[in-house]
Amino acid sequence: MLEKALQGKHAYWGWILFLLGVISIGGIFYVFQYFNGLGVTGMSRDVSWGLYISQFTFLVGVAAGGVMLVLPYYVHDFKEFGKITILGEFMAIAAICMCLMFIIADLGQPLRALNVLLHPTPSSMLFWDMIVLNGYLFLNVLVGWVVLHSHYKDAPAPKWIKIFIWISIPWAISIHTVTAMLYCGLPGRHFWLTAILAPRFLASAFAAGPALLLLVALIMKKVANFDAGEKAIQKLTTIIAYAAILNFFFVGLEFFVAYYSELPGHTHTFDYLFFGSHGYDNLVGPMRFSAFIGIVATIMFLIPKCKQNTTLLPIMCIMIFLSLLIDKGLGFVLGGFVPNPLGAIVEYYPTIPELGIVAAIWAAGALILTILYKIVLSVEANKA
Amino acid sequence: MDVKRRKFLKIAGISAIAGIGAPTAFSTLLKGEVNASSGGGHGEATEKSDAHAEEKVVGKQYGLVINTKKFGQIAGLAEKCTAACHAEHNVPDYGNPKDEIKWIWTESYNHAFQGKSDHKKNDALKNLPILVTCNHCANPPCVKACPTKATFKNKDGIVMMDYHRCIGCRFCMAACPYGARSFNWKNPRETYANGEMKFYPNGINKEFPTRMRGVVEKCNLCAKRIADGKLPSCVEACGDTKGIIFGDINDPNSEISQVLKNTFTIQRNPTTGTRPSVFYII
Incomplete structure (x- = not known):
C-alpha cells in the first residue's frame, strides 16, 4: 500500500x-543545538522545560484524542x-511520533536515551510514559495498517485484531494519564500538584484531537474529494463540544480552589498566567486570548446554526485547537515553573533555533x- | 442458555485469575514504594506508630546544621563557603543567571523558607544570609523521578549524581522542591583558541572531574572528601566558627545529633515530605 503515497498531483x-x-531548516537548527548544547534554547536553571516538553504534553493529548x-x-x-476512524488512528501515529521527537530534542544527552531501557526505573513516571507512548504507537500502527490492508484487499479484518483494538482504548486513556502524572506527582510544584490534572488533560485532549481531525477532514473534502459524511461530522462536533465544556469546567474548578482558598501556592501561578505577577506578564496575553477563543468556540459548538455552517465550522475547529494548544502547550508547563522553588519569577522566551526545531x-x-x-x-478512491 | 453459561464461566474464570494475581502484584508494588513514600505529608515522619516502624531509616544519613546566626555575625563567611565549594568541584562560571550553575549559595530568609513569612519580623532576620544547597533528603523526589537511576542515594545517605548516566531530561530539576539542581546548558569545558578554559577563570581542581554539557549537577556533600577522611569544603571553609556542623544525623552520639537534640532548628519545606537532612539554627 505504501506505493500509494508516491502517486500524487502537483x-x-x-x-x-x-x-x-x-524539516531541513529545522534539522540544521537541531544540528546546531546538538553541537552547542541546550544553551541555544531559551530554557534556564529556573524554567528548565520549555516549548519542547510543553508541545510534547499537548501532542500526547492529540494522540489520545x-x-x-x-x-x-x-x-x-x-x-x-x-x-474516519482510520484517520483517528493515523493521526495518533503522527502525534506520537512528534512526541518522541520532542522528547529527543529536549534531552541534554540524546545519545544516552536508551539508558531508560538499560536501567529501567519503575519509580519514575518518565519510564512509564516511555512504555505507554511506544505501546500506543505500536497498537495504532498495527491496528491501522491491518484494518486498512484488509479493506484494500476487500477482505474482512482478521478477528485477532479486535483484541488489539480493545486494548488500544484504555491504552489511549493511559497515555495522557501517565503524562499528567509526570507533573501532578511532584511535591514542590503547586500549580501541577492537582488530582484533577489527568481528567483535565483528557477533556482537553478529547476536544483538541477531534477538532484537528475534523479540520483535516474538512480540508480533505475540499482538496481531495473525501467526504467524511455529514452525520460523522455532526457527531464529531458534539464530542468536541462536550469535551470542551468539561475542560473549561475543570479549569473553572482550579480557579475556584485557588481564589476561594486564597492559598498563595495556588493563586501565584494563576496570577502570573492571567493577570501578571510583580511586573512579569509575558504569558498574560496568550492565556487570555486562549481562554477567550476557547470559550467563544465552545459556545458556538453548542449552537446548531454555527455547527452546520460550513464556513464557520473550520474556524471553530481552529479556535478550539489553538486555545487548547496555548493552554496546555504553553501556559501549563511554563506556568508550573513560576514561581521557582525559591519564590523568584524567571520568564522564558524561546530562541530562533528552538522555534526552528519546533x-x-x-x-x-x-x-x-x-x-x-x-x-x-488512495485505497478509498480505488473502491469507488 | 448454554452459550451464556459458558460465557459466564469464562468471564468468572478470568476474573478469578486476575483476582488472585492482583493483590500479590499490588503488595509487591507497595513494598517497593514503602521507602520512597515514607514521610507522607507530615513533614518529619518520626516513628510514632507501628505503621511507620518499617520506615525507620537504617544506616547513615549525613547532614548539616547551618547556624545562620554565625553567618549573620561574620561578614563574608557565606561567600567563602560558596567559593570553597565551587572551586573544589569545578563549578563553571558562565557569568549569566540563565546558564548559572550553583551548588551552595546565599538566599534571603523568605526565599529560602517558602511558606514562612518575614512579615513584621525583626530587621536582623531580613538581612540574614541563608546558605542553601541540596538537602540530601531521606526521601528525595529527584531520585524517584530520575528515569535512569543517574541520581541515587549512596550508603551514607548522600544524594549523588552519575554524570555518565544522566540523559539530561531534567525531570529531577522539576521534582526538586528546593531548586538545588543545575543543568549544563553549555559545555563547561569550552576553551579559548589559546587552550585556556573559558568558564574557569581561576583554573581547575585536578582532584575533581569537570562535567560535560547536557547533564545535571548539584551538591554531593563532598562524598569524595568524606571518603578521604576530610570534612566537606563548606564546613572546612567555616574554620572554627562552627557556622556549619557536619555529621551523621542517624548516629545519636554524633556531634550533629547532639546539636539537633539541644537546639531549636528548622528545615526548608518540611511539608513536602522529603525529610531534608539540612537543618538551620535561626
Whole structure:
C-alpha cells in the first residue's frame, strides 16, 4: 500500500516539498543545538522545560484524542465513523511520533536515551510514559495498517485484531494519564500538584484531537474529494463540544480552589498566567486570548446554526485547537515553573533555533500524517 | 442458555485469575514504594506508630546544621563557603543567571523558607544570609523521578549524581522542591583558541572531574572528601566558627545529633515530605 503515497498531483508534491523544506531548516537548527548544547534554547536553571516538553504534553493529548473515534465505532458500532476512524488512528501515529521527537530534542544527552531501557526505573513516571507512548504507537500502527490492508484487499479484518483494538482504548486513556502524572506527582510544584490534572488533560485532549481531525477532514473534502459524511461530522462536533465544556469546567474548578482558598501556592501561578505577577506578564496575553477563543468556540459548538455552517465550522475547529494548544502547550508547563522553588519569577522566551526545531517537528508530523492519509484516500478512491 | 453459561464461566474464570494475581502484584508494588513514600505529608515522619516502624531509616544519613546566626555575625563567611565549594568541584562560571550553575549559595530568609513569612519580623532576620544547597533528603523526589537511576542515594545517605548516566531530561530539576539542581546548558569545558578554559577563570581542581554539557549537577556533600577522611569544603571553609556542623544525623552520639537534640532548628519545606537532612539554627 505504501506505493500509494508516491502517486500524487502537483499540489500534493508541492505540499510534501514544503514540509521537507521546513524539516531541513529545522534539522540544521537541531544540528546546531546538538553541537552547542541546550544553551541555544531559551530554557534556564529556573524554567528548565520549555516549548519542547510543553508541545510534547499537548501532542500526547492529540494522540489520545483518536480514541474518540475508535470507541464509538468499535464499541458502540457507530457505523458513520467507519470512514474516519482510520484517520483517528493515523493521526495518533503522527502525534506520537512528534512526541518522541520532542522528547529527543529536549534531552541534554540524546545519545544516552536508551539508558531508560538499560536501567529501567519503575519509580519514575518518565519510564512509564516511555512504555505507554511506544505501546500506543505500536497498537495504532498495527491496528491501522491491518484494518486498512484488509479493506484494500476487500477482505474482512482478521478477528485477532479486535483484541488489539480493545486494548488500544484504555491504552489511549493511559497515555495522557501517565503524562499528567509526570507533573501532578511532584511535591514542590503547586500549580501541577492537582488530582484533577489527568481528567483535565483528557477533556482537553478529547476536544483538541477531534477538532484537528475534523479540520483535516474538512480540508480533505475540499482538496481531495473525501467526504467524511455529514452525520460523522455532526457527531464529531458534539464530542468536541462536550469535551470542551468539561475542560473549561475543570479549569473553572482550579480557579475556584485557588481564589476561594486564597492559598498563595495556588493563586501565584494563576496570577502570573492571567493577570501578571510583580511586573512579569509575558504569558498574560496568550492565556487570555486562549481562554477567550476557547470559550467563544465552545459556545458556538453548542449552537446548531454555527455547527452546520460550513464556513464557520473550520474556524471553530481552529479556535478550539489553538486555545487548547496555548493552554496546555504553553501556559501549563511554563506556568508550573513560576514561581521557582525559591519564590523568584524567571520568564522564558524561546530562541530562533528552538522555534526552528519546533517548526520542523510539526512539519515532520504533518508529513507523516499526509503520507498516511494519502494512502487512506488512495485505497478509498480505488473502491469507488 | 448454554452459550451464556459458558460465557459466564469464562468471564468468572478470568476474573478469578486476575483476582488472585492482583493483590500479590499490588503488595509487591507497595513494598517497593514503602521507602520512597515514607514521610507522607507530615513533614518529619518520626516513628510514632507501628505503621511507620518499617520506615525507620537504617544506616547513615549525613547532614548539616547551618547556624545562620554565625553567618549573620561574620561578614563574608557565606561567600567563602560558596567559593570553597565551587572551586573544589569545578563549578563553571558562565557569568549569566540563565546558564548559572550553583551548588551552595546565599538566599534571603523568605526565599529560602517558602511558606514562612518575614512579615513584621525583626530587621536582623531580613538581612540574614541563608546558605542553601541540596538537602540530601531521606526521601528525595529527584531520585524517584530520575528515569535512569543517574541520581541515587549512596550508603551514607548522600544524594549523588552519575554524570555518565544522566540523559539530561531534567525531570529531577522539576521534582526538586528546593531548586538545588543545575543543568549544563553549555559545555563547561569550552576553551579559548589559546587552550585556556573559558568558564574557569581561576583554573581547575585536578582532584575533581569537570562535567560535560547536557547533564545535571548539584551538591554531593563532598562524598569524595568524606571518603578521604576530610570534612566537606563548606564546613572546612567555616574554620572554627562552627557556622556549619557536619555529621551523621542517624548516629545519636554524633556531634550533629547532639546539636539537633539541644537546639531549636528548622528545615526548608518540611511539608513536602522529603525529610531534608539540612537543618538551620535561626
